[in-house]
Amino acid sequence: MKHCEKKKVWHAVDAEARQLAEQEPMLASFYHATIIKHDSLCSALSYILANKLQTPSMPAMAVREVVEEAFAADPSITASAACDICAVVNRDPAVSMYSTPLLYLKGYHALQGYRVANWLWKQGRYALASYLQNQISVACQVDIHPAARIGKGIMLDHATGIVIGETAVVENDVSILQDVTLGGTGKECGDRHPKIREGVMIGAGAKVLGNIEVGEGAKIGSGSVVLQAVPPHTTVAGIPAKVIGRPTSDKPSLDMDQAFNGKSQQFIDGDGI
Missing domain, CATH: 1.10.3130.10 (serine acetyltransferase, domain 1)
Incomplete structure (x- = not known):
């Protein structure tokens, strides 16, 4: 359809x-x-x-x-x-x-x-x-705070343990797997949660913390801890997360490819984000 x-x-x-x-x-x-x-x-x-x-x-x-x-x-x-x-x-x-x-x-x-x-x-x-x-x-x-802003075409896959904080933004066509946290970094008030742009895929167990932007078409590897902004159309993984490559499609959320493809040596060495 x-x-x-x-x-x-x-x-x-x-x-x-x-x-x-x-x-x-x-x-x-x-x-x-x-x-x-x-x-x-x-x-x-x-x-x-x-x-x-x-x-x-x-x-x-x-x-x-x-x-x-x-x-x-x-x-x-x-x-x-x-x-x-x-x-x-x-x-x-x-x-x-x-x-x-x-x-x-x-x-x-x-x-x-x-x-x-x-x-x-x-x-x-x-x-x-x-x-x-x-x-x-x-x-x-x-646990999704009622004040969070979430678009359409969203998949919460398996879903157990997903937490989305009060000032988080999730745009259209995003896929989020189980045990993901879109959280703050402590007791700060105000705008303190991540902004997830269109087409992003967030792997199981990933934690995205603070008022940071995950750019359009980015992919976050399972179990990663993301503490800095993620550039559009990049793949990040690790603790703390670093850029390791680029997704194979413009919207990783749609193809749900969990593998880390399209690597280059400079990404493997870890430029950071």
Whole structure:
């Protein structure tokens, strides 16, 4: 699906769910409750998030009311949700169906929950936004501050342990693997978190700390600690991270190549960043 239109994504999800319900009767009621009985991505996603984030003090019905309020007020939330589904299908070789992120992937759930919390935060409803942030963290093991700014076409792969701080910026078409931190460097206040530009891929376990820019199309190796700005279209790795080469594509986030390719001797020797 080249153009990730919300209606086209929903039609694919609905068709898959109906086929899956026939193939596996034991899950027919599950597919019906989560997808088949709904008439739109908005409706299905609000139901799924509500049941994921409910608590005894805030049952699913109340959570869903908040989610649907956000969806109605800002249609870009569900447009971004559709783009995020396409991002996962296009980049994750383990995912071949559009229904999979919506039904099963906690990184996707955490990201859409964040989008609702972010809307609440921008409305000045800080208490409810923080409440949702906590529930997302408990349910999904992903901690995204509601004030962070995140674009569309985002994949949080596996997702466990991802932390994104209050003043972080993540632009469109970024891929982030598990256990990544976009954090500060201490107790400083103000603008203190990383700015991740379009097309960046951040490998598992990487830590990007401080108000630094990771340039467009950069790639950060797994387990790296990034303390300085990363030039566009470079590959960095290590502790502390240094430039070791260049990605083989303009947007490493799209091809998800984890290898360190395109090295030159000067990069191998370590120019730093």
